[in-house]
Amino acid sequence: MTPITEVEGRRLSLSNLDKVLHPATGTTKGELLHYYATVAAVILPHLHDRAVSFLRYPDGPDGQLFFTKNPPPGTPAWVNTTPVPRSDAPGARQVVIQDLPSLMWAANLVVEFHTHQWPVESPAVADRLVLDLDPGPPATVVECCRVALHLRERLAADGLTAYAKTSGSKGLHLLVPLVPAPSEQVSAYARRLAVEAEAALPRLVVHRMAKALRPGKVFVDHSQNAAAKTTAAPYTLRARRLPAVSAPVTWEEVESCTSPDTLTLLMDDMPPRLSDYGDLLAPMFDPAVAGAVP
Known part of the structure; x- marks a missing residue:
């Protein structure tokens, strides 16, 4: 059964908490989620108002890695997205991580967070x-x-x-x-x-x-x-x-x-x-x- 937790009024499904993501240290997905919750106060300002791209590694660094700019399938309606000018995909949108629930939702996908050097209100x-x-x-x-x-x-x-x-x-x-x-x-x-x-x-x-x-x-x-x-x-x-x-x-x-x-x-x-x-x-x-x- 997938655990359901509530973060600032948002219900989140957190999956595979015991899965080992870093075999060298035995680090589990649950520990990864705990890390992001612990550093939320400092990482959120660096993500705020910036379109986010994700490098996903759901089975750890030795598994499949895939880079995604588009909002992943199943992105909750309460997660902010923004239009982003992209020559390869006119009308594209990307996720914007503005709060703790969004951060924990994204962290549950097991991602690296990557951002542009510009905020969403002034592309390029x-x-x-x-x-x-x-x-x-x-x-x-x-x-x-x-x-x-x-x-x-x-x-x-x-x-x-x-x-x-x-x-x-x-x-x-x-x-x-x-x-x-x-x-x-x-x-x-x-x-x-x-x-x-x-x-x-x-x-x-x-x-x-x-x-x-x-x-x-x-x-x-x-x-x-x-x-x-x-x-x-x-x-x-x-x-x-x-x-x-x-x-x-x-x-x-x-x-x-x-x-x-x-x-x-x-x-x-x-x-x-x-x-x-x-x-x-x-x-x-x-x-x-x-x-x-x-």
Whole structure:
């Protein structure tokens, strides 16, 4: 029998709570749902008013993975959706996670949460810039941290403030709050930053995606600033062997990183981190911190 629970007045069917999703740690679906309930206060602001895409992994990271933008079949009528301009699907709509019931409904599908860099009220007008630092083996997040520190200084020279989070996989994401600007303009600036970083650190950085160029280097992926692209949201769990989180980190942690293990943050790490730091990405919502794209 599927358990029925009530969340803020909404009735939810929560299924397969004992299913093991991460065999390496024995993490169950029930524990995943508990995680999202625990971090709701910090993840919801990062999802609010943004169309969500889901990477679903209902049988864990070793099972079938499928990426969906459309509202999944059976989406309750009380879950918000919004029209999203998409060249591949005119008239398309996507889910918007605005409250705890919607978050728990989506988490029950076993998903990663991915969002655009723009809010639904202003499609293709970005209020943040993202740089995805992706290491090509044998490079690791340690090399990503070196690149992140370089990019932080480069952004500061343009009056922009960068914040870091783990990707939840092998790399690091840099987020920059912006005075809203067209996604095309933000994309062009992000590409320029990546090209400049490669010129400044040619043995460490590559700005092109070609796999042949990437061994031992950090790919500065600027492409996620395109209006159609999405990035893993802060605090989302990832479909990985371990229940890893795309977790905000301090610049002190970036500066002192000497081993990939130090920036592998799992869901059980998050409650004590939130107790110590709160939401390290809270300044993303402060208009006074946002900078203009040069």
